[in-house]
Amino acid sequence: MSLQADYYDGKSARRIPVVLAPLADTVVLSGEGFERSVPLSQVRISERLGSAPRLISFADGAHAEVRDHAGFELWLAAVGHRERPVDLLQRSWIAAGLSMLLVAIAVFVGYLWGLPLMAEKISAHMPDIVVQRMSDHVLDLLDGHVFKDSELPADRQQKISEAFAALAGEQYGEQYVDRPVELLFRASPRLGANALALPDGRIVLLDELVNLADNDEQILAVLGHELGHVRYRHNLHALVQGAAISAVLAWWIGDFSSVIAAAPAAVMQARYSQALESEADAFAASLLKSHGLSPELLAQMLEKLQASANERKVEHAEVSVPAPKVDDKDQRQKPDDNDYWTPYLSTHPATQERIRALREAG
Ligand SMILES: [Zn+2]
Structure with a gap:
């Protein structure tokens, strides 16, 4: 040729x-x-x-x-x-598209696995004193913005605390955290029926949840679930992860004040994954059973919380809430915004699946 x-x-x-x-x-x-x-x-x-x-x-x-x-x-x-391979690649839109896709996947994988993994490593090595300082800080902020003093009579608090100590004591106690498990009583009309665990293991119980429960065993069931989150350090992971995300965002936005502002939000708004909820549920179920109580108690509480959350949703829909101004620094993530705090069930997504699993565990 x-x-x-x-x-x-x-x-x-x-x-x-x-x-x-x-x-x-x-x-x-x-x-x-x-x-x-x-x-x-x-x-x-x-x-x-x-x-x-x-x-x-x-x-x-x-x-x-x-x-x-x-x-x-x-x-x-x-x-x-x-x-040259680079010439071939330059010509290829498919290669260009693929490399963009790879970058997107890398970012996504980093977010999905890298960040939780990093958060897990950091929180596993975080000194107790830092964990306690963080917890104090979170509690101070919550006390300043959403919590009120509990109105439960002292003897009622005493009774719940003793039952809780008996539940937590044997299997939990000082085995997992450096300080004895402690139950704090608060009220919060804004949060409604709720309980939450601080990263250092202290658990805050709100009057609204006490009042929602039919009996003390149901309250213990919820506390057992919170102990599960503490046992597996779920909220510490969420706090570190939330802080890491805020730090990255702040670096982009150039405003580090949001790192501090995001700390209580990370605890309150952490949407624990279904897997973490199931882990906490399973912990609660076995803890309850070892004390001669049925996991059914937690299933009952989840149903009551769901019903109460649905009511609140209807109430909430009738009140018009001004959207928070993003451009105003002082307004950003201000805990006073009505829609800032999410009800128990959005942080603890109760699904029929969880209720079914607890009934099976019983
Ligand atoms: Zn939970």
Whole structure:
């Protein structure tokens, strides 16, 4: 085979029709009274760009133009020309699309697995004193913004505390945290029926939840669930993870105050995954059973919480809440925004699946 081309010497505009010979590793051009032979490694071959002629450029400024694209590809193969992989990739929209997809996947994987893994490592090595300081800070903020003093009579508090100590004591106690488990009593009309565990293991019980329960065993069932979150350090992970996300966002936004603001939100609004909820439920179920109580108690409480959350949702819908202003620094993440605090069930998604699993555990 041979290939037609036009040769220009780079000095004159004269076109010399030539033929390219299929000789390995060599560019051999022959025309009327003209012959040129150059090693393939000493010429530059232009990339394919639409229907533009392909150029073979020589070091002395001469070049040959080829318009027969299909023939040129055959000739390139015959002489043993290899396109650089980067040229091939640059041409390929598929490769470009794929690499964008890979970046997106890497970011997603990093967020989904990298961050929790990092949070887990950090929280596993976090000194107790730091955990306690963080917990104090969170409690201070909650006390300042959403908590009120409990109105439960002292003897009622005493009774619940003793039952809780008996439940938590044997299996839990000082085995998992550096301080004895402690139950704190607060009220919060805003939060409604709720209980939450601080990262250092203290558990806050709200009057509204006490009042919602039919009996103390149901309250203990919820506290057992919170002990599960403490046992597996779920909320510490959430706090570290929330702080990490806020730190990254703050770095982008350039405002580090949001790191502090996000701390209580991380505890309150951490949407524990279904897997973590199930882990806490399973812990509660076995704790209850070891004390001669049925996991059914927690299932009952979940149903009551769900019903109460649905009522609150209806109430909430009737009140118009102004949307928080994002552009106003002071308004950002201000705990006074009515829709800032989420009810128990959005932080502890109660599904029929959880209730069913608890009834099976019983
Ligand atoms: Zn939970």
